[in-house]
Amino acid sequence: MKETLFNLGIKESNPGISTGSQYWQGSGPIIESFSPTNGSLIGSIGSGTFDDYNVVVSKAQEAFQAWRIIPAPKRGEMVRQMGEAFRKHKQDLGRLVSYEMGKSLQEGLGEVQEIIDICDFAVGLSRQLYGLTMHSERPSHRMYEQWHPLGVVGIISSFNFPVAVWSWNTMIAWVCGNTCVWKPSEKTPLSALACQNIILSVLKENNLPEGLSGLVIGDAAIGEAMAKDHRIALVSATGSTRMGKSVGQNVAARMGKYLLELGGNNAIIITESADLKLVIPGVVFGAVGTAGQRCTTTRRLIVHKSIKDKVVSTLKSAYAQLKIGDPLDSANHVGPLIDKNAVEIYKTAIETAKMDGGNVVYGGNLLPDLSECYVEPTIIEVERQILVVCTETFAPILYVIGYETLEEAIRLQNEVPQGLSSAIFTNSMKEAERFLSVEGSDCGIANVNIGTSGAEIGGAFGGEKETGGGRESGSDAWKAYMRRQTNTINYGDSLPLAQGIKFDF
The missing domain is CATH 3.40.309.10 (Aldehyde Dehydrogenase; Chain A, domain 2)
Structure with a gap:
C-alpha cells in the first residue's frame, strides 16, 4: 500500500483544501483516515473551515468567468485528458478506494472505470448540448432555445462511492461550462485528495483557470455552508435522506437549484x-x-x-x-x-x-x-x-x-x-x-432479469420519493447543470405581437 499511496501523492499528513494547482492545510480539525479492513491509520488531512471554503468558492467564481467562454468541445478535450490520467492511475486509485472504503478490489477498480467511462461520455456530450428550434406564430420570426452554464456547482458525496459520484457530477458539469467545488465524505478523504492529485497535471499542462476544480475536505458544516451559499448555483448531494432533506430545505430557502440522490430500499x-x-x-x-x-x-x-x-x-x-x-x-x-x-x-x-x-x-x-x-x-x-x-x-x-x-x-x-x-x-x-x-x-x-445494483453510466441515475428525484450521469441528466434560455428573433420589418394582440398608437 505504501507504493500505491506514493504514486497517488498521499502522505502521512496531507492538505485538505485545493483550488486546483494550489493546496493548503485547512485550519480546521485534523481528520484521520483509518482503513476498515484492519484498523490501520492510512493518513491524516488538515480539514477546512468556513474561511477556507470561502476562498475556494471565490476562486471558483473567478474561474467560471474564463471557463464558460471556452467552446464546449474544447472543454471536452480537457475532460478527455483527465480520463487518460485516470486510466494511467486506475490500479492505484482502485486499490486506495478498496483500502479506505472497504469494498472489494474488483469493485474499487470498477469505480475508477466509472470515472473513465463518464469522461468518455462527457467528451461526446460536449458536442451535443442541443437546444430545440420552434416555429413562431408570427411571420418573419424564429424561435429556438439554447443552454448556458449555471456557474459554480457544489458537490457533496458519500463514502460508499468516494470517487465515482464526484466524477458523474464534475465531468458533466465541466463540459457544460461550470466550475466545481467538492465536499467529499470525511470517512474517505484520501480517495478524494487522490483524484485532485491525478488531474493536477492536466490542469497545469493546459493552463486551466485556478478554481476550476475546488476541494474542501471538512465536516457537515461545510456542506451546510454550501447549501446556504447564494454563490453556489447548483448543489448536487448524495447521501442519506436525512442529509438530503436538510440540503434541499436550505437550498430552496434561497431559491437555488439542487440535485438529490439519496437513500434506496x-x-x-x-x-x-x-x-x-x-x-x-x-x-x-x-x-x-x-x-x-x-x-x-x-x-x-x-x-x-x-x-x-x-x-x-x-x-x-x-x-x-x-x-x-x-x-x-x-x-x-x-x-x-x-x-x-x-x-x-x-x-x-x-x-x-x-x-x-x-x-x-x-x-x-x-x-x-x-x-x-x-x-x-x-x-x-x-x-x-x-x-x-x-x-x-x-x-x-x-x-x-x-x-x-x-x-x-x-x-x-x-x-x-x-x-x-x-x-x-x-x-x-x-x-x-x-x-x-x-x-x-x-x-x-x-x-x-438483472439485479438492482451495478447501473451503467449511460442511463440517468436516480430515484423518486425520499430518494430525492435527482438524476445524475447519462441520458439528458446534463440539463440539470445548465440553464435553458428561449430566444425569439424578429428578422422582419414589422412588430406583430403574439396571440394576435393589437396595440396601436
Missing part, C-alpha cells in the same frame, strides 16, 4: 417462472456487494410463495460459499463495513427485526477476528414488511417476504418511502411489461 421480485440460474447470482451480488453499502443494494426479496423455500435454501447455500476478508485479496467477495458505527446499526437492525417477528435464517454475527468492522451477510425471513424493513440499513441484510399475486408483489415493493432501484426476475413477458408499466415499479430504475 431496493427490492427484487422473483416470480414463479423466474430462472434461478439468473436469480441467485443477481440477488447475492445485489445484497452483499460493497457489504450492503450501495444505495442500490438489494435489501428486500419478494418471492412467490410457491418457490420461496427453494429460493431461500439456494441462497443460504450460495451465502455459505462467500469468502469474507481483506478486500485487496481477490479471493474474497465481501469486505468490512465502513466503521464501528455501521456495525452497531447492523446489530440494531437485526435485533429489531427479531423482536418484530423476523427469523434470521443465515448470518447475523460479527466477525471480530478479522477487524471490528466485519459482519456476516444476513438473511431474515419476515411475514410482513415490518418497520425495520421499510428503513434503509446500510449493511448486508436481506429481508425475504412471500407473495401470492403480482399485484401484491408490486404493492409490497412500492410501499416503502424510498424509490431508487427495483427489479423483477420472470420469463413472462406480461409480468415484465406490467412491472415496467405505470401500474408497476415506482422507482427511478426498474430492471428485468
Whole structure:
C-alpha cells in the first residue's frame, strides 16, 4: 500500500483544501483516515473551515468567468485528458478506494472505470448540448432555445462511492461550462485528495483557470455552508435522506437549484417462472456487494410463495460459499463495513427485526477476528414488511417476504418511502411489461432479469420519493447543470405581437 499511496501523492499528513494547482492545510480539525479492513491509520488531512471554503468558492467564481467562454468541445478535450490520467492511475486509485472504503478490489477498480467511462461520455456530450428550434406564430420570426452554464456547482458525496459520484457530477458539469467545488465524505478523504492529485497535471499542462476544480475536505458544516451559499448555483448531494432533506430545505430557502440522490430500499421480485440460474447470482451480488453499502443494494426479496423455500435454501447455500476478508485479496467477495458505527446499526437492525417477528435464517454475527468492522451477510425471513424493513440499513441484510399475486408483489415493493432501484426476475413477458408499466415499479430504475445494483453510466441515475428525484450521469441528466434560455428573433420589418394582440398608437 505504501507504493500505491506514493504514486497517488498521499502522505502521512496531507492538505485538505485545493483550488486546483494550489493546496493548503485547512485550519480546521485534523481528520484521520483509518482503513476498515484492519484498523490501520492510512493518513491524516488538515480539514477546512468556513474561511477556507470561502476562498475556494471565490476562486471558483473567478474561474467560471474564463471557463464558460471556452467552446464546449474544447472543454471536452480537457475532460478527455483527465480520463487518460485516470486510466494511467486506475490500479492505484482502485486499490486506495478498496483500502479506505472497504469494498472489494474488483469493485474499487470498477469505480475508477466509472470515472473513465463518464469522461468518455462527457467528451461526446460536449458536442451535443442541443437546444430545440420552434416555429413562431408570427411571420418573419424564429424561435429556438439554447443552454448556458449555471456557474459554480457544489458537490457533496458519500463514502460508499468516494470517487465515482464526484466524477458523474464534475465531468458533466465541466463540459457544460461550470466550475466545481467538492465536499467529499470525511470517512474517505484520501480517495478524494487522490483524484485532485491525478488531474493536477492536466490542469497545469493546459493552463486551466485556478478554481476550476475546488476541494474542501471538512465536516457537515461545510456542506451546510454550501447549501446556504447564494454563490453556489447548483448543489448536487448524495447521501442519506436525512442529509438530503436538510440540503434541499436550505437550498430552496434561497431559491437555488439542487440535485438529490439519496437513500434506496431496493427490492427484487422473483416470480414463479423466474430462472434461478439468473436469480441467485443477481440477488447475492445485489445484497452483499460493497457489504450492503450501495444505495442500490438489494435489501428486500419478494418471492412467490410457491418457490420461496427453494429460493431461500439456494441462497443460504450460495451465502455459505462467500469468502469474507481483506478486500485487496481477490479471493474474497465481501469486505468490512465502513466503521464501528455501521456495525452497531447492523446489530440494531437485526435485533429489531427479531423482536418484530423476523427469523434470521443465515448470518447475523460479527466477525471480530478479522477487524471490528466485519459482519456476516444476513438473511431474515419476515411475514410482513415490518418497520425495520421499510428503513434503509446500510449493511448486508436481506429481508425475504412471500407473495401470492403480482399485484401484491408490486404493492409490497412500492410501499416503502424510498424509490431508487427495483427489479423483477420472470420469463413472462406480461409480468415484465406490467412491472415496467405505470401500474408497476415506482422507482427511478426498474430492471428485468438483472439485479438492482451495478447501473451503467449511460442511463440517468436516480430515484423518486425520499430518494430525492435527482438524476445524475447519462441520458439528458446534463440539463440539470445548465440553464435553458428561449430566444425569439424578429428578422422582419414589422412588430406583430403574439396571440394576435393589437396595440396601436
